[in-house]
Amino acid sequence: MADPAPPLRLSVVQLEERLDGFVTEYLKDKSEQTRGTYRRTLNEFERYHAARAGRPSSRFRFVEADVEAYKAYLMEERELSQVSVSTYLTAIRRFCDYLVARGDLAENPARGVKGNRRPESHSRAVLRADEVEALFEAVPEATLIGRRDRAIMALMVYGGLSEIELVRADVDDLDRTLMGTVIRVQGKGRTSKDARVPLDDSALGPLDVYLQARSAPPSAPLFVSHGHRSEGTRLNTRSVRGRINGHLRSAKLKRRGVSPHSLTHTAALIWLNDGMPVEEVRRRMRHGTLETTMISFRKQGLLTREPETE
Numbered sequence: 001m002a003d004p005a006p007p008l009r010l011s012v013v014q015l016e017e018r019l020d021g022f023v024t025e026y027l028k029d030k031s032e033q034t035r036g037t038y039r040r041t042l043n044e045f046e047r048y049h050a051a052r053a054g055r056p057s058s059r060f061r062f063v064e065a066d067v068e069a070y071k072a073y074l075m076e077e078r079e080l081s082q083v084s085v086s087t088y089l090t091a092i093r094r095f096c097d098y099l100v101a102r103g104d105l106a107e108n109p110a111r112g113v114k115g116n117r118r119p120e121s122h123s124r125a126v127l128r129a130d131e132v133e134a135l136f137e138a139v140p141e142a143t144l145i146g147r148r149d150r151a152i153m154a155l156m157v158y159g160g161l162s163e164i165e166l167v168r169a170d171v172d173d174l175d176r177t178l179m180g181t182v183i184r185v186q187g188k189g190r191t192s193k194d195a196r197v198p199l200d201d202s203a204l205g206p207l208d209v210y211l212q213a214r215s216a217p218p219s220a221p222l223f224v225s226h227g228h229r230s231e232g233t234r235l236n237t238r239s240v241r242g243r244i245n246g247h248l249r250s251a252k253l254k255r256r257g258v259s260p261h262s263l264t265h266t267a268a269l270i271w272l273n274d275g276m277p278v279e280e281v282r283r284r285m286r287h288g289t290l291e292t293t294m295i296s297f298r299k300q301g302l303l304t305r306e307p308e309t310e
Contacts, residue, residue: 007061012050026098041091067113079259086115125257126266138251144213145226149243151210159203160267160285163237164188172218273304
């Protein structure tokens with residue numbers, strides 16, 4: 001019996017060369033849009049591979065176990081949707097087909113790693129009232145970083161803001177009037193801050209505590225780093241996600257389906273249970289429809305009162 005082929009280990013430069021060849025040669029008959037989609041999807045794999053290239057024990061070797069580990073990374077660390085994970089795995093599968101055609105691989109290691117089926121309903125979990133309380137209790141109020149993180153969580157849980165909206169916001173996006181306080185936000189896929197989100201006291205209180213402790217000028221980012229080397233720089237979505245995941249773990253709330261984005265969806269549940277009309281909840285969440293979310297809430301028994309309609 002012939003010995004099995006040794007695992008394939010590519011350097012960062014070698015991987016980049018093969019990715020370029022995959023797009024320009026293997027996909028040459030595909031549309032420019034399709035080639036661009038594959039390349040953008042494989043950018044994540046390239047970053048994943050490069051982060052492990054300097055660690056011999058964790059280098060990507062193009063075997064099935066490593067593809068499974070990449071899938072776990074997409075699901076657990078990047079927290080991508082089931083549909084997105086399947087898309088990323090499809091790209092890896094096609095890329096490995098190219099490596100087989102080149103003779104770099106004897107067989108495709110990604111063939112046996114299946115993607116996730118498209119969910120039939122909204123699968124993102126939300127937090128119960130007692131869990132929200134436990135989450136805030138896990139974050140200290142005495143430090144500036146703790147006050148910042150509590151403000152971020154309050155804007156998500158009680159304001160319905162998303163990670164990208166928070167990191168793009170500046171201090172002067174807050175508009176305080178006699179009618180209440182709103183914040184101008186720029187959501188995912190938007191080119192301007194064209195949405196105005198009202199902030200109730202539960203969302204605004206922790207933010208005011210943070211801003212008073214920080215003494216930030218109006219032109220400054222709403223949320224910044226307070227590390228020794230990065231003091232004052234705008235937070236990015238990865239930093240926000242990492243901080244909230246850490247607090248979820250500290251509060252022992254991290255489980256399948258619970259992610260930082262769960263905090264944003266929790267806002268809709270809180271508003272519905274407080275008796276806010278469905279149409280107002282939809283406007284605050286900036287959703288085309290809330291029907292799918294409400295169906296999920298009903299199935300989980302999370303709605304304590306039937307929402308009002310206008």
